Amino acid sequence: MNLAAKLIRRAEEGRPVRAGLIGAGKFGSMFLSQVRTTRGLHLMAIADLSTERAKAALTATGWDADAAVASSFEDARKSGRVMLVEDSEALIRADGLDVVIDATGSPAAGIRHALLAAEHGRHIVMVNVEADVLAGPLLAQKFERAGLVYSMAYGDQPALVCEMVDWARACGFRVVAAGKGTKYLPSYHASTPDTVWSHYGLSPEEAKVAGMNPQMFNSFLDGTKSAIEMAAIANGTGLKAPRGGLEFPPASVHELATVLRPKADGGALDEAGMVEVVSSLRRDGSQVENDLRWGVYVTFEPADAGGRGDYARRCFREYGVSTDPAGRVAALWRPSHLIGLELGVSVASAAIRGEATGSPTAFRGDVAACAKKPLAEGEMLDGEGGFTVWGRLMTAEDSLAQGALPIGLAHKVKLKRPVEAGAILRWDDVAVPDSEAVRVRREMEAMFGERAAAA
Template identity: 60%
Template sequence: MSLIQKLKARAEQGKPVRVAVIGAGKFGSMYLSQAPRTPGIHLVCVADLSPDRARASLTRVGWQADRFEAKSLQEAARTGKTFITDDADAMIASDFVDVVIDSTGSPAAGIHHALLCAANRKHIIMVNVEADVLAGPLLARRAAEAGVIYSMASGDQPALIAELVDWARTIGMEVICAGKGTKYLPIYHQSTPDTVWGHYGFTEAQVAGGDFNAQMFNSFLDGTKSALEMAAVANGCELTAPSDGLKFPPCGVDDLPHILRPFSDGGTLPQKGMVEVVSSIERDGRPVYRDLRWGVYAVFEAPSNYVRDCFAQYGLKTDSTGRYAAMYKPYHLIGLELGISVATIALRGEATGATGDWRGDVAATAKRTLKAGEKLDGEGGFTVYGKLMQTADSLRLGALPIGLAHNMVLKNDVLAGQPVRWCDVDFDPAKQAVGVRREMEALFRKELGL
């Protein structure tokens, strides 16, 4: 049966999948807009630090007020309505939730919720890529030990890339490279919340008239989000991260198999089986023809001359040898697509992208020369951006992960472009996120023989 048939059957049986959302921001709101339209789904609870904000989000996406007037989870489960709360912990511990969606964006919160889900045997969809890259390989193990699913979020680019990679491998192709597109210039690594709008081309009037978060937008521009997402893909797809950060080659969809092939064949990759992000603009600022700014891709290789000939016979765009070809999806719909994850987990018992071995990490890297005594301000801020690294290199260096580089005070100067290390900052080992991360580092040092 298809997913929609399975969902309809659950609706007819009066046994809908009971879903809870933590965080009613943009991603969460996009899913909330679709959940009532999907048979066999009961959005039983929304948890947010501000219940009023959650109610406003539900109203904005078209919910009638009487649908979220339940006074408790029990009432919501009985009546088919939705309960709004600020107590995510109690929601996770309840008997009325099957699948939890963490769309908070907070690494510490994501780790906390994932561990609670494992303890309470709830499946979790980790929209929160910041938490996933900070501690996902360990969180996924904890979920597996508890017999529950820890999954990427369909609609977000890492899960869509994982889907393409799985498709290619399942039909017998070797994946050469996989990733996404974005707008990139090298100068963007130094962008701050004060300069971000100029790089985006937004006027002061546009910014003043909209709901814009400068630090959040800047995390996309300065390369941090790209690094986080590619680390998640490397960890979920058994692919290799570049040894010295993403290169962001300018590339349109027709050139994917030409540019994202190994050095030995005239491409830009040091080896097969890597992650990379392609830029939608040339280094001189000109737009790339048929860019992939909003999309995802996978490049794969024909395993035989027969398959190479099939590529040509069916019109695939290939490199000059005819061996390398690409599949891509030009757009992603973010939270609007999240229902695929919910249904796949609940009805098929499968993740939509599963974090596995720890292959890629994202180090906090100085945007300018930083002085001892300065306080780091985290992802998208004024002090650091996230740089993708191979895990073994990150562990040898003792790199501070970008997910923890917030409100930590420097003990040492750090030169522009250099990673911040654990030994460069004061940190509190008693904080849960710090403790979980340090536990994961110790575990993988042992496994990697470092």
Template identity: 60%
Template sequence: MNLHTLLGERARRVGPVRVGVIGAGKFASMFLTQVLSTEGVHVVGVADLSPERARAALDRTGWPAERYVAASFDEALRSGGTHITDSADALIGAPGLDVVVEITGDPVAGTHHAVRAIEAGRHIVMVNVEADCMVGPLLAERARKAGVVYSMAYGDQPALICELVDWARTVGFDVVAAGKGTKYLPEYHASTPDTVWDHYGFTQEQLDRGDFNPKMFNSFLDGTKSAIEMAAVANGTGLHPQDEGLFFPPCGIDDLSTVFRPTEIGGRLTRRGTVEIASSVHRDGAEVVRDLRWGVYVTFEARTDYAVQCFAEYGVRTDETGRYGSLYRPYHMIGLELGVSVVSAAVRGEATGCPTGFRGDVISVAKRQLKAGEILDGEGGYMVYGKLAPAAASLELNALPMGLARGFKLCNDVPEGGVLRWTDVEVDDSVLAVQLRRELEQTMRG
């Protein structure tokens, strides 16, 4: 609760928190517009494969041009300005850098950047949930050994969910389920970048003035992003996915404690201590009343009869037994809130969520009949979507993780709805992300 005070004390004592941002898309833009007014935080550099895209992001988010004309990282440090580069490795190696924020959304590139940041002694805030759910447990362990923080990104839903779970456990409740809301219908699993805007209902005017990535938005729609985020939550909290993955039951905020409880007492969960998604629409397409589409939740059970009595006395909305309650946050502000993670890592040495084990995984499922010789197009594309699975089940299937389902050639046909396996793909073992993933799987099997 005193993070802002600690930031001010640190700035007076040793200077601002020096930050490097990798990736200049929508999430980064939201962070950049806020950090512009955050005293005690200095964005030393922004790295993007397209420096023009980085300049456009800074201009769009309110940065005066004179703030980002520094010719080098040394000049940026001296002047308090920001250097733009196309080299993430150069940014990671910039002198005096404290925190690297990885926002590329590319699991292969993100893995590389995280490893380099840890080796350079930088704290790493991993907005890249795709990389985190694929190899996060290994990256977190490397960071611990190196004495730096590896953190989920506050403002993104996984970190906010982890915060709710931590609250419930700290005050002594038994966590039954945690998750988020989204708009879901079963047919969305087949959505492609060509159909995504029709499902979202954005106008052409909105698309023209925004920095919207159709593959990324399609990942939210086709269920992949939900699977990725719930795997990250499972790995960061000790909650375990259901054997079936996610059911996406329709649920509004008034019914959280009734829907997200075990099936044996009338709920929709096939196990306790799990992750699940609340759909904002019913299966017939009708909107759920008081939906949680943009928010996060935790459901919990009181451990004593006295706590149940207190629920009733203080107006806690519960199920009909009075024992199951819930807490929710109606929306998340994504990159606008990212500064909490940056400052927490730098001044407290504390992560806003971090993998503690490998419990959830995201397996690749064919959206259509796939043919040998085709090149996989990855998250949010035309060929595959991600499905949540317990990590042990994924290993037993020898499933190809969703994070590696791009850029590699298929060597076997895969039927529509089929799970892709390592043996279905010509994988390049020289890729660092592939090496770390194989290491994680071997460790878990061992």
């Protein structure tokens, strides 16, 4: 609770936390708007494929871009100005940099930036949850061995959920479920970039004017992004991924404790200790009142056995905590998240405390590519949010046993055989070209597969 004070002390001592941002898109821009006014944080550099786009992002978020842009990394380090470059590796190598922020959204780029950051002694905040789910458990180990921090991004839902789970356990409670809310209907799994805007109540023209990417927004809708985020939470907390994939049960905030408990007790979970996403829509398409579409939650219960948790349950009742009908399972939630506006918490925590705001500790959850339609031999997959596949949450154990193709590698790869609609794609179904991302993923699969076999 003293992170701000520690940042101010760093500012007064003339040694601010120096961060480098890779990717000046929406998430990165939200960080830009706040780092400008956070004492003790210095944005030393931005790497983007277009320095003009990076400069425009500075202007849009309140900076005097002409005055803020540095002439060199040395100038940026000493003056407090910002160096703009297109070469992300040059940013990572720059003297004086403390923390790298990857906000690219590209799994391959995220893996490359993480490996470079570890090599050059930089902490990393992985906004890029796609890269984190593809290879994060292995990357986090590499950073730990190097004495560095590999962190999820505070403000994004996985890190916020990890914090809530940690809070519950630190209080001595048993976590029953944790996750987030979203807008979901089963038909959304078949959504494509051509159909996405109707589900958001927008025309393609309105979306284009707003600069909204149809494939990215379709990933939010078709279940892929939810699966990716829940896999990240499972890997970071030890909670289990449901073996049949996410159920997306409808629930209001006042129904969380009732719905997010085991089926044996009248809830929607296979067992206690799982990740799950709740829908803001009933299955008939009607709106859930008091929904959690933009928020996160945790359900929990007293951890002691034999009825000795009666005192805690009585306290739930006395202090107005939302519970299930039996008064045993309780729920807390956060109705919204501020995404990149909160990212500075992760940067400061990594550099000052040496702590991550969530980090994978094992390979527990995975996201496999699942066919949206019948796919023909020779067809090219177009990845997350596209026309061909959506991402389905699996346990890592099942993913490894089935040889499932991770959604993060299901982009620009060609099918070697037909695949039925609804089927999980496998490595053997596609011709995957060799790449750093493929090699790192295969290394992770081998490492954790060997551990599972030895357990």
